[in-house]
Amino acid sequence: MVTATSDTQPGSARAPGPSVADTLRSDSIAPPPPLLEQSYQFLGDAEIPFSRYTDTTFFQSEMEKLWPKSWQWACREEHIPDVGDHYVYDIGKWSVIVVRAEDNVIRAFLNVCSHRGTRILSTEGAGYSQSLTCPFHGWSWDLNGQLTQLPGRWDFPHVSDASHGLDEVSCERWGGFVFINIDPQAATLDNYLDCLPDHFKHFPLEQRRIKLHVEKVLPCNWKAAQEAFMEAYHNVETHNAPNGANAQYDIFGKYVSRFIHTIGSYSPESLADYAGDRWRSPPLTETEQLQALGVTDAAAAEQAEQHTARAVAAAIYREQMSADMGVDLSACSDSLMLDSIEYHLFPNMFFFPGISIPMCYRFRPNGMDTDTCIFDLMLLEPIAEGAEHQEPPEPIKLSIDQSYTEAEGLSWLAPVYDEDTGNLQMQQQGFKTSTRGGVTLGNYQESRIRRVHMTLDEFLDAPVTEA
Structure with a gap:
C-alpha cells in the first residue's frame, strides 16, 4: 500500500492507495514482464509557453523541422x-x-x-x-x-x-x-521505436485488424489534443469516474512513454485526495467495483465477493471475447483484458496493447491551420493465428461539430470521447487570453507531456523556457 508522500525530491510524490504494481502483482493471471517495468524520471517543472499551441511562426517551424523529419x-x-x-x-x-x-x-x-x-x-x-x-x-x-x-x-x-x-x-x-x-x-525506424518492439512481442499488433476507424476534426492545436489523452488526472472531473488516480507513468526514452491505469481497483484515499466529498470515503465493495466494470450478473457478484472484481470481470471478458473474435484468450492476463495501457510514440502516435481497450490514436495538423487538428481513432481487434486480414473499413469522418455518438460501432466509448474532446476548444481559447503565459504541469502525472515538448525542441532547436 502506497501512502501519500511529501515531495522531498521533485517528482517523488505519489497518490495514496495501492499502486499499479500492487494491483498487477495480485492479479489472477499475471501480466507479461513489460507491464511490471517502471521507468519514471523527473524532467523539470518550468511552464510550457502557451505560444507553442497558438503561434503561427512556431507552427510553421514544426511544419518545416518536425513533420518532414519524424517517423x-x-x-x-x-x-x-x-x-x-x-x-x-x-x-x-x-x-x-x-x-x-x-x-x-x-x-x-x-x-x-x-x-x-x-x-x-x-x-x-x-x-x-x-x-x-x-x-x-x-x-x-x-x-x-x-x-x-x-x-x-x-x-x-x-x-x-x-x-x-x-x-x-x-x-x-x-x-x-x-x-x-x-x-x-533519417535514422532507421528501429532506432526510433526504442523499447516498443521488445514490449510488443508480448502483444503483437500485426495480429490485429482494424475493426473501426473514426477520423474527426478537433478545435485545437494537435499537441493540446493529444495531451488530453496522455494522463488520467482528468478522469474524476471530466468523466466523473472513480479511476485513474493511481495511474503509473513511465518514460522509456525521448521517443517512447507509457501510462497504465487499472480498471476495477479503486482507492478511496486517492479519490478523497482528488475530489473531496464527491466520492464516498468507505471503499467500494467488490460487487460495486464489478458493476463499475460493466458486470451486473448476480452469480458474478457472488464470485467477486469471494475473489476480486478484477479476476471475475477478466474471466467473463476472456470467455465472451474469445467466442466473439474466435481467438484463444485463456492465457491473457487480467491487466491486458481490463486496463487502459497506453504507449506513446513521438510525435503523435498512441498504441494500446489491451483487449477490451484496443485503440490506436494519431493526432496531426489539419492542413496548415494552427488551431485545429485531425484525430484518427482506430480499434484494433485480435485475429486468430494464421487468419487473413479482412479489408479495412472506410474511416467514418466527423466534422468539428459532430458527436462521436454519430460514429456507429463506438458503442459505450462514444460519450467518453465526447467528454475527452469537449474541453479542447475552451482550452485553445484560453491559451490566447491567459495572462499567465504558460501551462503548469504536474511533476508525475503530466511528465509524459513535458517529455514530448523536450523532444520537440530537439527537432526545432528551440529549448523550452519558462513562460
Missing part, C-alpha cells in the same frame, strides 16, 4: 495488401503515396509530379492502380517510382526516366503499420 504511421499493411494498392497520407502541407510495388516491397513517394508539381493523387486514403499518372499532362510512373510515360517526349531531351522519377521517401514497417519519414538522412 509517423501512414497506414496499416492491410490497406495495401496487393501489388498496385496505394494509400495517400497527408500531414500538413506534405502528401505521401505509399504503394505496394511489383517486387511486393512497400515503397513511399512524395505525391508530387516531377513535371509541373501537381499532386498525382488528390484524395487521402486507399486506392488501386498499376501505375501512377499525373492528371494534368499525363506523365506516368511505375510502382517503383520510375518514369515510364512522357507525352511529347520529343520536346524534353533534357529529361530522362532516371532524372525525373518520383521522389522516394523512407518507408518501414512495424506492428502491421507502415511508417514514413520524408527526411533522407
Whole structure:
C-alpha cells in the first residue's frame, strides 16, 4: 500500500492507495514482464509557453523541422495488401503515396509530379492502380517510382526516366503499420521505436485488424489534443469516474512513454485526495467495483465477493471475447483484458496493447491551420493465428461539430470521447487570453507531456523556457 508522500525530491510524490504494481502483482493471471517495468524520471517543472499551441511562426517551424523529419504511421499493411494498392497520407502541407510495388516491397513517394508539381493523387486514403499518372499532362510512373510515360517526349531531351522519377521517401514497417519519414538522412525506424518492439512481442499488433476507424476534426492545436489523452488526472472531473488516480507513468526514452491505469481497483484515499466529498470515503465493495466494470450478473457478484472484481470481470471478458473474435484468450492476463495501457510514440502516435481497450490514436495538423487538428481513432481487434486480414473499413469522418455518438460501432466509448474532446476548444481559447503565459504541469502525472515538448525542441532547436 502506497501512502501519500511529501515531495522531498521533485517528482517523488505519489497518490495514496495501492499502486499499479500492487494491483498487477495480485492479479489472477499475471501480466507479461513489460507491464511490471517502471521507468519514471523527473524532467523539470518550468511552464510550457502557451505560444507553442497558438503561434503561427512556431507552427510553421514544426511544419518545416518536425513533420518532414519524424517517423509517423501512414497506414496499416492491410490497406495495401496487393501489388498496385496505394494509400495517400497527408500531414500538413506534405502528401505521401505509399504503394505496394511489383517486387511486393512497400515503397513511399512524395505525391508530387516531377513535371509541373501537381499532386498525382488528390484524395487521402486507399486506392488501386498499376501505375501512377499525373492528371494534368499525363506523365506516368511505375510502382517503383520510375518514369515510364512522357507525352511529347520529343520536346524534353533534357529529361530522362532516371532524372525525373518520383521522389522516394523512407518507408518501414512495424506492428502491421507502415511508417514514413520524408527526411533522407533519417535514422532507421528501429532506432526510433526504442523499447516498443521488445514490449510488443508480448502483444503483437500485426495480429490485429482494424475493426473501426473514426477520423474527426478537433478545435485545437494537435499537441493540446493529444495531451488530453496522455494522463488520467482528468478522469474524476471530466468523466466523473472513480479511476485513474493511481495511474503509473513511465518514460522509456525521448521517443517512447507509457501510462497504465487499472480498471476495477479503486482507492478511496486517492479519490478523497482528488475530489473531496464527491466520492464516498468507505471503499467500494467488490460487487460495486464489478458493476463499475460493466458486470451486473448476480452469480458474478457472488464470485467477486469471494475473489476480486478484477479476476471475475477478466474471466467473463476472456470467455465472451474469445467466442466473439474466435481467438484463444485463456492465457491473457487480467491487466491486458481490463486496463487502459497506453504507449506513446513521438510525435503523435498512441498504441494500446489491451483487449477490451484496443485503440490506436494519431493526432496531426489539419492542413496548415494552427488551431485545429485531425484525430484518427482506430480499434484494433485480435485475429486468430494464421487468419487473413479482412479489408479495412472506410474511416467514418466527423466534422468539428459532430458527436462521436454519430460514429456507429463506438458503442459505450462514444460519450467518453465526447467528454475527452469537449474541453479542447475552451482550452485553445484560453491559451490566447491567459495572462499567465504558460501551462503548469504536474511533476508525475503530466511528465509524459513535458517529455514530448523536450523532444520537440530537439527537432526545432528551440529549448523550452519558462513562460
